[in-house]
Amino acid sequence: MNMLTRGTDSENTIFPSFIIQALAGFEAKAETQEQQVQAKQFLDCLFPLDFGSHQEVSAYLIDYCHLVAYFADGQHCGLQAPKHFIAYSGERDKPSQIVFRDGKGSHVELTLSATQPSGLNQVWIEDIQLESCAELPQTQDHVAVMRHWVSLVKGACGLPQLCSETKEYHGKNREDYILDESFTR
Incomplete structure (x- = not known):
């Protein structure tokens, strides 16, 4: 997995360890x-539900400031850590x-896919993208940060797809939530 790390003087890793672990699970x-x-x-590992599994979810919806997962039997629940839900599109x-x-x-x-395969009563995931940030020193007081997105589901020949782009969402409180491709710290 040499493509996932970059050696520098301080041996910084481009991708956090949870991304490396996720990619290892999706490689094959x-x-x-x-x-x-x-x-x-x-999703069950990083963002578990109050009960049940993301495997069994038939629909997600936003109720006020919370993500709610619905199951085929009509039961529903939120995340164990509701603060992990930040924003949405659609x-x-x-x-x-x-x-x-x-x-x-x-x-x-x-x-999420707009259409599910016929006969399937669970949510169909089109892609999962993980954020990774690379810091580029500008001055002593400022650091430019490039935000990259690593696709776990989409990719070519079993390799993850990497892109940089600005993404805009609705915040859970209905305010704009924008993740620029680069920013300064």
Whole structure:
């Protein structure tokens, strides 16, 4: 996995360890159904529900400032740590993207498919993108930071896809939530 780290004087890692672990789980992509299982296991690990599993979720919706997961039997619950839900795209009753932020401040974007395969009663995940930031010193007081997104589900030949772009969402309180491709600290 040499492509995931960059040696520098301080041996900084470009990608946080949770991204490296997630990529290792997705490296050997098999069938599309297996990708769904792996993606939902990743969500269960980082952003667990109050009960049940992301494997069993039939729909997500935004209720006030909370992400709510609905199951086929009508039960519903939120996240064990509601603060991890940050933003969304689409409609509150049918989000197309859901943004989480882990305890260290890294973002994870979950993209949901607008259509599910027939006969399937679970949410279909189109992609999961993980945020990674690379710092580029400008002056003593300022550091430029480039935000990169690593796709876990989409990619070519089993390799992760990397991109940089500005992303705009609705914050959970309905304010704009923008993640620029670069920023200064």
